[in-house]
Amino acid sequence: MRLLRSITEQKLSWLVRFLLGTSLLLIIGLSYSYHTINKQLLYFSEKVSHTQRVITALKETSSGLYEITFLTNSFLFLRDTTYINKSLAAIASFPEITYKLDTLVSDNAVQKRRIRMLHRNLEVFYTQSAVLLKPDVIALNPISFYASYTSLGNETTSIRKLISEMTDTETMLLQSRIQSKEIYSKQIFRYNWLILLVTVVFLSTAFVLLDRELVRNKMYRVDLENKIENLNRSNAELEQFAYVASHDMKEPLRKIRSFADRTLIKYGKDLPDDVNQMMIKIDNSSQRMQLLITDLLSFSRTVNTGTTPKSISLNIPFAEARANLSEIISESNAIIHCEPLPTVEVYPSQMVQLFQNLLANSIKYHKENQSPVIHIRYKLVSGEVIPNVQPAHRDIRFHKIEVIDNGIGFDKKFAEKIFVIFQRLHDRSKFEGTGIGLAICKRVVSNHNGYIFAESMEGKGASLHVYLPLESLLT
Amino acid sequence: MSTRQILMADDDADDRFLVQAAFEDNNIPNPVVFFEDGEQLINHLSKNDLNDNPLLILLDLNMPKRDGREVLKLLRSNKVWNAIPIIIFSTSNAPDDVNAAYQLGANCYIIKPSSYEGLKEAVLNIQKFWLNTATLPV
Numbered sequence: 001m002r003l004l005r006s007i008t009e010q011k012l013s014w015l016v017r018f019l020l021g022t023s024l025l026l027i028i029g030l031s032y033s034y035h036t037i038n039k040q041l042l043y044f045s046e047k048v049s050h051t052q053r054v055i056t057a058l059k060e061t062s063s064g065l066y067e068i069t070f071l072t073n074s075f076l077f078l079r080d081t082t083y084i085n086k087s088l089a090a091i092a093s094f095p096e097i098t099y100k101l102d103t104l105v106s107d108n109a110v111q112k113r114r115i116r117m118l119h120r121n122l123e124v125f126y127t128q129s130a131v132l133l134k135p136d137v138i139a140l141n142p143i144s145f146y147a148s149y150t151s152l153g154n155e156t157t158s159i160r161k162l163i164s165e166m167t168d169t170e171t172m173l174l175q176s177r178i179q180s181k182e183i184y185s186k187q188i189f190r191y192n193w194l195i196l197l198v199t200v201v202f203l204s205t206a207f208v209l210l211d212r213e214l215v216r217n218k219m220y221r222v223d224l225e226n227k228i229e230n231l232n233r234s235n236a237e238l239e240q241f242a243y244v245a246s247h248d249m250k251e252p253l254r255k256i257r258s259f260a261d262r263t264l265i266k267y268g269k270d271l272p273d274d275v276n277q278m279m280i281k282i283d284n285s286s287q288r289m290q291l292l293i294t295d296l297l298s299f300s301r302t303v304n305t306g307t308t309p310k311s312i313s314l315n316i317p318f319a320e321a322r323a324n325l326s327e328i329i330s331e332s333n334a335i336i337h338c339e340p341l342p343t344v345e346v347y348p349s350q351m352v353q354l355f356q357n358l359l360a361n362s363i364k365y366h367k368e369n370q371s372p373v374i375h376i377r378y379k380l381v382s383g384e385v386i387p388n389v390q391p392a393h394r395d396i397r398f399h400k401i402e403v404i405d406n407g408i409g410f411d412k413k414f415a416e417k418i419f420v421i422f423q424r425l426h427d428r429s430k431f432e433g434t435g436i437g438l439a440i441c442k443r444v445v446s447n448h449n450g451y452i453f454a455e456s457m458e459g460k461g462a463s464l465h466v467y468l469p470l471e472s473l474l475t
Numbered sequence: 476m477s478t479r480q481i482l483m484a485d486d487d488a489d490d491r492f493l494v495q496a497a498f499e500d501n502n503i504p505n506p507v508v509f510f511e512d513g514e515q516l517i518n519h520l521s522k523n524d525l526n527d528n529p530l531l532i533l534l535d536l537n538m539p540k541r542d543g544r545e546v547l548k549l550l551r552s553n554k555v556w557n558a559i560p561i562i563i564f565s566t567s568n569a570p571d572d573v574n575a576a577y578q579l580g581a582n583c584y585i586i587k588p589s590s591y592e593g594l595k596e597a598v599l600n601i602q603k604f605w606l607n608t609a610t611l612p613v
Binding site for chain 2: 253254255259260261265283287
């Protein structure tokens, strides 16, 4: 285990795969060999019993022949005719015995040839027996009788010889087959143990690895759960902190402003000019600080907790944003062209904020001698066209909303910087603001699992691209 | 114009000073009496007899001892004081605080302005509406 722990995760994973693969191949190979050997063993077992059957049949044939010969001789020497019938009965039942032998040795060419010879000999044997096994055999002339009797004797001898040869052959076969059977028996015994051993090793290794993996997995899960819990807690604390901090910071500022204000109102006329100016600076700075804190507060409140997403037409939040900006729109004579927007599952109030900040941004940075003209374009795009898209978002589709203006634009090297909180590209004396508008836009879009980018060339207007997933990823 | 008292309870001395200044700068003749918390306000009211009910009460929400909500509840459940107009004067802009104040019987809710100019205007508006326009209970 210590060895396993010291190698890297990647290597271990490959090692496990290799071990598993090898073990499986080994088990399959061994099982196949076992199967083959088993087949051989069965084959030889069958052959052994077959040979034993052949030997039995040969013995039956031999004893049948003895019986016939004995009965025939008994009749010939004792002249008791009862033996005739007994002998004929034995002869009649003899083909049954030889037939068994025929079928049993049909697989052996040598034995088959011998059987054929046996049958030829039996033909003569039957014929001569038929000649001799008659009650009036005594009427036969001695020469014919002798010829038949001798012939019968010869055939009997030949048949016995054949049977003995066949028995010898079968006995030899039996021995060699028994030997083969024993060899395979031993092999199969060894294979049994080998397969058992490999399986046990394989299973125990797999168990150890699996157990270790499960333990580690559980550790990771517990760890992950703890981290998520901590993260949630610290997020909640951070939100709370931002809220409390900005709320509480507003208090002393209100006082600073109020007292500076009151001093100016009450004693402004009596104060020297430079003191007056300094009091005005105090007032302006604290006013600006108030703005910053208010914006920070609204940034910290742009979160998804406590609200539920709704499927709405984006035309609604857009119209609301436009209405909220009606004053600056008419002041600046801005012209806004908006294509129909899709229905998306969103946090409606955040969308109002997004459109409001985008429009306000375009209006604020208009060219001095030109009224702002803003186009809002919409189309459906695939995730792969989005720069630096997350791999998981590559294959899904996105709503692309473009806000294009004819304003002063910006150098493209600032395309990312403009979304950072409190980042400003211009002097405050030229353009008012805290530099939080686009940071909130970015946060809103991130809250919706989307993307926002800016494109511009200095003096040639800017276009901001918002991508929102077609299928909501909000939970 | 009556010169009945206006009461104000606020634990913040600066705010008391600024409100006083705003009343002065607007030349409002009614005397304003200040208290540091709800308890002082209730004690003051208890000492007075029926004929001397204040014209208006300006009430901060978050104060030590008795906070604005408790004072509201107490005044509204009291037969003698339940008709006194109460203006909540707080820094909180949380919708929950605003709603709760009206539910408890506040007549008006003003978020403390972020500048003296704003405060002066708010006090002027109080004068215009509550002192000059509206008819208040006796």
